[in-house]
Structures are given as structure tokens and as C-alpha cells.
Amino acid sequence: MKKQTTIFALGALLLTTIYSCSDNKAAVQQQAPQAVPVKAVQVQKQHISAIDEYAATVIPLNEVEIRPQISGYITQIFVKDGQQVKKGQKLYEVDRTKYVAAKEQAEANVAIAESNLARIKKDVERYERLIEQDAIAAQQLDYAKADLLSAQSQLTAAKAQLNSAETDLRYSTLTAPFAGTIGISNVRLGAQVSPGQPLLNTISSDDPILVNFTANEKEIPRFNRLMNAENNPDSLFTIQLGDGSIYPMPGELTIMDRAIGGQTGTIRLRVEFPNPNRDLVPGMSVSLRVINQDYGQQIVIPYKAVTEQMGEYFVYVVQNDNTVRQQKLKLGSLLGSNVAVRSGLEPGQKIVYEGIQKLRQGASVSAEIVSPK
CATH class of the missing domain: 2.40.50.100 (RNA polymerase II/Efflux pump adaptor protein, barrel-sandwich hybrid domain)
Known part of the structure; x- marks a missing residue:
């Protein structure tokens, strides 16, 4: 009788231990963070020529x-x-x-x-x-x-x-x-x-001919650099005509006005274009296209990978331990569904492309590397 009681007690203790271990395991499983499934892209550079456009008017040299x-x-x-x-x-x-x-x-x-x-x-x-x-x-x-x-x-x-x-x-x-x-x-x-x-x-004179446009005063340092640079791209200044075609000959920035307009906060600039065939007629309204600093080999990422917070821009970078870290960026020009990145990322890094809304700093992810559409 005493022997049966001992066996019964040992069995009860074993069951208690098993159930206790099962409860602890379940609790651990409940506390462990779930990896968030996301899609990511690998950061890389590509050749781009980002364009700023300005409303402009054709005027004769004389x-x-x-x-x-x-x-x-x-x-x-x-x-x-x-x-x-x-x-x-x-x-x-x-x-x-x-x-x-x-x-x-x-x-x-x-x-x-x-x-x-x-x-x-x-x-x-x-x-x-x-x-x-x-x-x-x-x-x-x-x-x-x-x-x-x-x-x-x-x-x-x-x-x-x-x-x-x-x-x-x-x-x-x-x-x-x-x-x-x-x-x-x-x-x-x-x-x-x-x-x-x-x-x-x-x-009025025909060739060369001038194109007048205005720029914000904040752009003055940029255009000063362009006037004084010796290695600008050949197609730095181009013209889009009213029918959407691109004028085949590039221009050269020649004049920046002496002062900023007091009422407008803008400054007048002048670009000279060759015009041997009289395709550009005085008084014509055109769109002056200027290659900006996003030129050559630049990092380009999908714009949907970017989040904005208080006027600053971030992406989620996938770490080696499959967690994500918010990285602040300085963005450049929009290129369709993509955007140029001027600073904040390096080629080879992986950034989240889809599933951003589920993430927070340090979150674990299960990242599928894809090519953006």
C-alpha cells in the first residue's frame, strides 16, 4: 500500500513538471517577436540625368x-x-x-x-x-x-x-x-x-539667340557654379519646344542679372543658343531644361520605400541580424516612380520596399529581396 502511494505521488509530480514546461514554452513562444514578412531591394547606383524645368522666353541678341x-x-x-x-x-x-x-x-x-x-x-x-x-x-x-x-x-x-x-x-x-x-x-x-x-x-538678329528665365534666389549659388565651371555636361541647358520636341542644340549660361527682384525674390538669367535654322523665334515661350546635381552615377531607390516624418525622410535598412533600422536620407530629384538619393545610403544596403506600415525601429523581418517594378 505504501509502495502504491509513492508511485502515485511520483506520477503526479512528473505530470506537474510536464505541464509546467509546456506552459513555459507557450509563454516563451507568445513573448518572442514574430518576424514581419517584407519585400526589400538592394541599393545600387545607376546613370541618371535629372532635369529641372523653367518657363522661359526666347529673345534676340540684338x-x-x-x-x-x-x-x-x-x-x-x-x-x-x-x-x-x-x-x-x-x-x-x-x-x-x-x-x-x-x-x-x-x-x-x-x-x-x-x-x-x-x-x-x-x-x-x-x-x-x-x-x-x-x-x-x-x-x-x-x-x-x-x-x-x-x-x-x-x-x-x-x-x-x-x-x-x-x-x-x-x-x-x-x-x-x-x-x-x-x-x-x-x-x-x-x-x-x-x-x-x-x-x-x-x-532682330537670328543667330545666336537668347533664352530668358527666372530662378529663385536660393538657386543663385548653383547657377554661379555652373557659370564658372569648366567641365559642365555638354547638354547642361536644353529646350523643350511647345510641341514637346527637344531642340537639338544645347545652350550656355551667359548672364545673371545684377540684382534680385525686390517683389518676386527671383533673379533673371540668360542662356545663349545657336540658331542657324531659325527654329527659335523671338517671343516664343519654351521650357528651359537644366541638368541638376543628380547627374551621372547616383543611388536611385523606389520612392515608395521612403517615409516622411516632420519634413525629414527615412528608409528602413535591413541589418545582418534581420532587424530593421531607420536611416535618414537627403533626397534628390524624382525620376518617375523612383527618387535620387544624395546622401544617407551606400550601394549594397538592403531597404524595405513593401510592408513598411508594419515596421518600427528594431523590428525583426523576414525579407524577400525583389527587383522594384
């Missing part, structure tokens, strides 16, 4: 309004509307008749003044010889010298009148101040004109 300088009637128009012209080429002619006559009259007046001056000079020379011989009164020589000064002044006035007449005659023919394209004429043959009125036409 542009001049053609206006008359004298009065008269338009008697000749030497060019067609929209024609390309060379420097010095005739454009318009104002009736020359009275200006030719005025020039001839001025030339005659100069000739008379020169003849009169020559005669008085000889009189003065003769009177000077006679005065040495006491053959004439000194007053007569004084009168002759006064006449000489008057004759010299008359010649000067006559020459000035001739210059004025020649200028008016020259202004009767209006010529192109530089090579370019002339616009649509505002006058026709027989139109009456006066100094400054009306505007006859406008001529």
Missing part, C-alpha cells in the same frame, strides 16, 4: 526699331516682309529730292565761303607788306584782319550746314544696322513720315 529721322514720303521699300537681311542692306527710302538740293546748296555755300576767305587772306598779306612801307594806314590792316576772322567763321558755318545736309541725305536711306530678320512693314509706298514717327519696322 533688336532695333526702324524709325525715320527726317520728314517726307516713303518712295522705296527695298525688302520683303520677314526677309533676312545683311548688315548695311537698304531697307527704306524717304523722298530725297529736297535733301539732295539742300546738300548741293550747302556745297555751293562752302565754296563761296572758301573763295571769300582766300581773297581776304591775300588782302591781309598785301596790307601787311604795305604797312611795313608806311604806304597805308594801320586802321586799314585792322579792318582786313577783322574781315578775315569773319570769313573764317562764315566758312565754319557753311561746313556745318553741309554736314547737316549730308546727314539728312544719308538719313533718307534707312539701312540694316546688323544682319538679321526684318518683320512685317508698318508702312507702304507713299506713306508720310516725320522724325521718329511712325515705326516703320523692327529687325
Whole structure:
């Protein structure tokens, strides 16, 4: 009887021990963190050319309004509307008749003044010889010298009148101040004109041509570096035209305005483009494309891998022990569904791509490495 009691006690103790171990194991299993299934990508570099775009306007390097300088009637128009012209080429002619006559009259007046001056000079020379011989009164020589000064002044006035007449005659023919394209004429043959009125036409240069745009004052250091750099990409500045096509020739940043606009907080800049085929027309609105610092071999990650907290950006990096760590990033340009990373990641690191919403700092993960779509 005593033996049976002992066996019964040992059995009860063994069962208690087994149940206790099972409860402890279950508790441990309940306390152990579950690995969160996620998808991850491996960080790598790729060649990119990220573009910033600015609204811009095409302007000519040179542009001049053609206006008359004298009065008269338009008697000749030497060019067609929209024609390309060379420097010095005739454009318009104002009736020359009275200006030719005025020039001839001025030339005659100069000739008379020169003849009169020559005669008085000889009189003065003769009177000077006679005065040495006491053959004439000194007053007569004084009168002759006064006449000489008057004759010299008359010649000067006559020459000035001739210059004025020649200028008016020259202004009767209006010529192109530089090579370019002339616009649509505002006058026709027989139109009456006066100094400054009306505007006859406008001529603008074609090649090279300029593109004006504005940038925020915060970008001034960047554009200063671009102006002074010696190894910029050849296609640093390009143009997208209104139909979506890309202008085939790159430009060069040439001018930054002297000051920031007080009302706008922006600064004006100018890029020069070759324009041999006149594809760029003054006044045209285009999109100026500027390669930014995200150029060349850069780290690129899926944008959906990024989380934002208080204006800062983070990703979850998968550690060697299959836990995750939040890593702060400095982002660059958006590239479709991807984004360039300027700092914060190194090639070869693994970052969570899907399942981010389930994670926290130090969480265990079961990561499936995938290629982002």
C-alpha cells in the first residue's frame, strides 16, 4: 500500500513538471517577436540625368526699331516682309529730292565761303607788306584782319550746314544696322513720315539667340557654379519646344542679372543658343531644361520605400541580424516612380520596399529581396 502511494505521488509530480514546461514554452513562444514578412531591394547606383524645368522666353541678341529721322514720303521699300537681311542692306527710302538740293546748296555755300576767305587772306598779306612801307594806314590792316576772322567763321558755318545736309541725305536711306530678320512693314509706298514717327519696322538678329528665365534666389549659388565651371555636361541647358520636341542644340549660361527682384525674390538669367535654322523665334515661350546635381552615377531607390516624418525622410535598412533600422536620407530629384538619393545610403544596403506600415525601429523581418517594378 505504501509502495502504491509513492508511485502515485511520483506520477503526479512528473505530470506537474510536464505541464509546467509546456506552459513555459507557450509563454516563451507568445513573448518572442514574430518576424514581419517584407519585400526589400538592394541599393545600387545607376546613370541618371535629372532635369529641372523653367518657363522661359526666347529673345534676340540684338533688336532695333526702324524709325525715320527726317520728314517726307516713303518712295522705296527695298525688302520683303520677314526677309533676312545683311548688315548695311537698304531697307527704306524717304523722298530725297529736297535733301539732295539742300546738300548741293550747302556745297555751293562752302565754296563761296572758301573763295571769300582766300581773297581776304591775300588782302591781309598785301596790307601787311604795305604797312611795313608806311604806304597805308594801320586802321586799314585792322579792318582786313577783322574781315578775315569773319570769313573764317562764315566758312565754319557753311561746313556745318553741309554736314547737316549730308546727314539728312544719308538719313533718307534707312539701312540694316546688323544682319538679321526684318518683320512685317508698318508702312507702304507713299506713306508720310516725320522724325521718329511712325515705326516703320523692327529687325532682330537670328543667330545666336537668347533664352530668358527666372530662378529663385536660393538657386543663385548653383547657377554661379555652373557659370564658372569648366567641365559642365555638354547638354547642361536644353529646350523643350511647345510641341514637346527637344531642340537639338544645347545652350550656355551667359548672364545673371545684377540684382534680385525686390517683389518676386527671383533673379533673371540668360542662356545663349545657336540658331542657324531659325527654329527659335523671338517671343516664343519654351521650357528651359537644366541638368541638376543628380547627374551621372547616383543611388536611385523606389520612392515608395521612403517615409516622411516632420519634413525629414527615412528608409528602413535591413541589418545582418534581420532587424530593421531607420536611416535618414537627403533626397534628390524624382525620376518617375523612383527618387535620387544624395546622401544617407551606400550601394549594397538592403531597404524595405513593401510592408513598411508594419515596421518600427528594431523590428525583426523576414525579407524577400525583389527587383522594384
